[in-house]
Amino acid sequence: MIKPALLAAAALALPACSTLGSGESGYSAFAPVRVHRVSVGDGSLIVTPPRPYNRFRSISWEDIREVEDWTLNGPYLDGISFVTGLKSDRYLIRQRRTASQQVPKFRANMTPPEIAEMLESFFRVRGGAVDFRTLGIQPRAFLGQPGFQFDYEHLDGDELWRKGRVVGAIVNGRLYLVLFDAARSHYYNAVLPDFEAIVASAELRRS
Amino acid sequence: MCGRCLEISRRSLLVGGGVAAAALSTGVAQARVLPRDMVPLVGPGYRPTEKDEKGIWQLMDRAEEEISGSNLLIEDPKLTGYLRDLIGTVGGPAAKDFRIYLAHVPDFNAMMFPTGFAVVFSGLLLRMRNEAQLAGVIAHEAGHFLRRHQIRSWRDQKRKTDILAFASMLAGVGGAAGGVYLGDYVQLAQLGTLLTLFSYSRAMEAEADAMGIKLIAEAGYDPRQMPTVWQQLIGEEAASARYRRKRRQKGSLFDTHPSPDSRLADLRLSAAEVTVPGKLYNDYRARYLGVLGPFRQTLLEDQVKLNDPGASQYLINTLAQDGWNGLLRFYEGEIWRLRNRPGDEERAAQSYAAAVLYADAPADAYRWHGIQLLKAGRTGEAKAAFARYLTMKPNAPDAAWVRQMVS
Numbered sequence: 001m002i003k004p005a006l007l008a009a010a011a012l013a014l015p016a017c018s019t020l021g022s023g024e025s026g027y028s029a030f031a032p033v034r035v036h037r038v039s040v041g042d043g044s045l046i047v048t049p050p051r052p053y054n055r056f057r058s059i060s061w062e063d064i065r066e067v068e069d070w071t072l073n074g075p076y077l078d079g080i081s082f083v084t085g086l087k088s089d090r091y092l093i094r095q096r097r098t099a100s101q102q103v104p105k106f107r108a109n110m111t112p113p114e115i116a117e118m119l120e121s122f123f124r125v126r127g128g129a130v131d132f133r134t135l136g137i138q139p140r141a142f143l144g145q146p147g148f149q150f151d152y153e154h155l156d157g158d159e160l161w162r163k164g165r166v167v168g169a170i171v172n173g174r175l176y177l178v179l180f181d182a183a184r185s186h187y188y189n190a191v192l193p194d195f196e197a198i199v200a201s202a203e204l205r206r207s
Numbered sequence: 208m209c210g211r212c213l214e215i216s217r218r219s220l221l222v223g224g225g226v227a228a229a230a231l232s233t234g235v236a237q238a239r240v241l242p243r244d245m246v247p248l249v250g251p252g253y254r255p256t257e258k259d260e261k262g263i264w265q266l267m268d269r270a271e272e273e274i275s276g277s278n279l280l281i282e283d284p285k286l287t288g289y290l291r292d293l294i295g296t297v298g299g300p301a302a303k304d305f306r307i308y309l310a311h312v313p314d315f316n317a318m319m320f321p322t323g324f325a326v327v328f329s330g331l332l333l334r335m336r337n338e339a340q341l342a343g344v345i346a347h348e349a350g351h352f353l354r355r356h357q358i359r360s361w362r363d364q365k366r367k368t369d370i371l372a373f374a375s376m377l378a379g380v381g382g383a384a385g386g387v388y389l390g391d392y393v394q395l396a397q398l399g400t401l402l403t404l405f406s407y408s409r410a411m412e413a414e415a416d417a418m419g420i421k422l423i424a425e426a427g428y429d430p431r432q433m434p435t436v437w438q439q440l441i442g443e444e445a446a447s448a449r450y451r452r453k454r455r456q457k458g459s460l461f462d463t464h465p466s467p468d469s470r471l472a473d474l475r476l477s478a479a480e481v482t483v484p485g486k487l488y489n490d491y492r493a494r495y496l497g498v499l500g501p502f503r504q505t506l507l508e509d510q511v512k513l514n515d516p517g518a519s520q521y522l523i524n525t526l527a528q529d530g531w532n533g534l535l536r537f538y539e540g541e542i543w544r545l546r547n548r549p550g551d552e553e554r555a556a557q558s559y560a561a562a563v564l565y566a567d568a569p570a571d572a573y574r575w576h577g578i579q580l581l582k583a584g585r586t587g588e589a590k591a592a593f594a595r596y597l598t599m600k601p602n603a604p605d606a607a608w609v610r611q612m613v614s
Contacts, residue, residue: 098453101513104545111578112608114544117512121545124512130279130311132512137605148608155311159278 030054033070039205040068041084045176048201050194053080064093076160078182078191080198083168086175092122101125108173112137112148119150119166119179128157135163143176143204145169153184163188167199178202217391224395239473240410242481245418247353250300253323259365260321260358267322274308274326281309281329289498290327290345293338297346297422299353307345313509315440319348321357332499333506334439334522336529338491342423343433350418356411363407371400408463416470417477424481429488434474437467443521450517492529504569507538516546533565537572544575555579563592570599574609581612 033053039046040055042065049070056069070080083092088108095102103122110118116137123129132154140149147169155161163184168177180195182188255261274280281287286309294305306324313330320326325348335341351357375393382389416433424430441455444467448455458466465473482488499506511519519542527535540558543551556579562572577592593613597606 098451100447100451100518101515104514104547107547109582111581113574113578113605116605117545121512121514124313124509125514130313130509134604136607138607139611151604155278157279157312161278 029057030071031057037201040082042066043084044205045082045084046203046205047082047178047198050197064091066090067092072191072194073187076158076183078187079180080191080195081179081181083175083177083179088173092118093126095126106175108170110170112139112150112168115148115168115175115177116150116152116166120152123154127154129154130157131155140167142167142169142199143171143202145171161185165192165195171204176204221391221394224391225398239476240413240417242417242421242424242477245350245354245414245421247300247418248355249353251303253301253304255358259361263358263361264322267320267324270320271306271322271324274324275306277310279310279312281311283502285498285500286332286502293342294325294345294349297342297419297426297428298349299418299422301349301353305349305352311509313506313513317344317348319351319357321352323352325349329506329509332502333510334443335436335495336439336492336525337432338495339423339428339432339489340436341495342426342428343419343430343436346422346426347415347419347433349422350415351411354411354414354418356415360408360411364404367400367404371396405463409465412464413470413473416474420474420477421481424478424483424488427487427489429490430478430481431475432490434471434478437471437474439525441467441471442525443518446521447515447518450515450520496529504534507534511538511541511545514545516542533562533568533572536562536565537569537575540572540575552579552582556583563595570596570603573599574603574605577609577612 031054033049033055035049035052037046037048051072053070053072056071056075066084066086068082068084069075070082072078086092086106089105091105092103103125104118106115106118116134120132120134123132133152135151135153137148137150140147142148147167150166150168151164152166153161153163161184162181164179164181166177166179168175168179170176178195178199180188180192182191255264287307290307290309294307295302298305301323304323308324308326309332310326310328312328313333314328315330315334317325317327317331325345327345331344332341335344374396378389378393420430420433423433444455457468464470496503507523510522513519520539523535523539523542536558540555540562543555543558555575559572559576559579562568563576573592573596577589577596580586580589580592590613593609596603597609597613600606603609
């Protein structure tokens with residue numbers, strides 16, 4: 001089933017990429033991220049990973065500039081996604097105007113429960129989730145702004161329970177968030193400290 | 208002489224041949240299958256005797272083991288017991304042998320496997336307005352088993368692909384020997400085979416419809432409810448397509464099922480045929496709604512959060528024909544909120560305000576009502592709504608955020 005990475009195109013392309021293999025043609029959909037300050041998404045957010053990570057290389061026009069996905073063990077097991085500077089009235093992913101089921105737009109006047117539901121819709125419409133449970137929405141400071149933390153878990157069509165945490169804030173009418181989604185069995189707890197370290201290191205580019 | 212004049216261009220061959228193959232396989236619309244012709248081909252306690260069918264059963268038994276252990280299943284004993292009783296009523300001679308599983312998937316679908324176990328999706332339960340409609344769908348699936356469709360289909364498929372493989376081989380050998388390229392004819396033959404396989408599948412779906420309506424009429428369910436299911440589905444698809452400004456897909460040669468429109472037409476005629484004048488038929492709506500009970504909220508949530516406003520609105524309006532209540536008004540509001548077109552925030556706010564007037568409004572209605580009031584600047588009323596939410600759900604997942612709003 002489709003793994004709910006925010007980069008839907010990359011998730012769909014994953015089987016194709018794995019058959020290509022890096023041994024035969026030297027091509028891989030992943031690029032390494034080293035342990036230093038790195039800007040993500042559209043460049044307005046800077047984070048420092050605590051260990052080397054892998055990021056999805058943006059190769060197709062289907063990618064949204066403001067969204068970037070990282071993974072440690074592969075997108076089916078864990079993933080950290082960054083949404084940086086998403087403007088009001090924009091979508092998290094590209095979708096056809098005629099698609100019957102659609103992920104809702106982001107609006108700058110959204111409250112945290114509304115942002116949480118936008119993400120829930122993303123998982124249900126694009127991520128193949130058949131059951132989605134909100135575990136918590138609470139206030140949390142992010143990037144020096146009063147933001148929120150959203151905890152959830154979901155059961156996907158591939159029968160795997162995944163658990164996730166989102167920390168985000170709306171800064172000058174734009175959405176910034178870091179989303180962590182991993183298999184509930186082992187991987188969530190194992191990678192959560194990395195996520196918290198990345199969130200703690202997050203800063204806005206001063207420009 | 209003009210030696211090239213007799214050569215057919217490759218393109219015209221493929222196009223022309225494709226059209227001919229398609230025309231052959233559709234021809235006139237397939238004649239309606241008559242319910243009275245539908246006799247069960249299996250009895251109680253059926254077991255296969257032929258080798259190919261035994262093989263299929265072995266595979267399917269393994270599939271059933273996996274499916275019965277899947278965590279996509281809903282195991283609520285009230286619901287599963289109800290479904291078991293239902294298939295026991297309309298299952299014909301094999302009623303006692305069927306197994307039925309309910310999967311938590313928000314689509315309208317149900318399927319029967321060759322060994323007599325069926326899987327029903329939760330999206331189906333949302334769309335059925337009464338027990339007769341659900342019985343119709345389940346009887347249709349039972350019909351597949353009673354008419355041995357799966358093994359017939361398997362054998363038909365094997366026969367046709369064997370013929371195709373043999374013919375392709377001959378074409379390759381003969382063509383090579385004769386110095387003629389026959390690859391395009393092979394491609395056409397492949398297309399033709401595929402089309403006849405799909406056509407055979409559509410015929411069997413029509414048989415299952417006819418068998419199904421016969422079974423439910425015999426069990427005392429109102430047979431006219433079965434075509435109504437298709438009417439509702441057509442309405443839903445049309446509403447969904449209309450909202451996205453596209454045409455509803457009317458059907459293609461590659462469909463494994465007849466189009467909902469033709470099923471509706473055929474079932475209407477069949478319903479009239481199987482109705483015994485003077486017999487009392489029922490749709491058991493109250494019983495069905497009673498069994499669904501609180502599960503209905505989960506079904507509505509699964510559907511509405513897919514953000515297909517046309518379809519969701521159609522479904523809510525259909526359910527509201529039996530009367531609006533807090534639950535339906537709340538989910539109506541959710542449809543607008545997720546749709547989020549200009550003006551939808553106000554519409555959602557109105558629906559939430561209406562929802563909280565009912566006694567059965569879910570706790571979430573108060574929270575969303577509060578959020579809309581907050582955005583409208585009516586802070587005092589918003590805090591009251593949030594307070595009510597916290598009273599109803601003190602351990603709500605977002606209680607921390609709501610408390611911050613209240614303070």
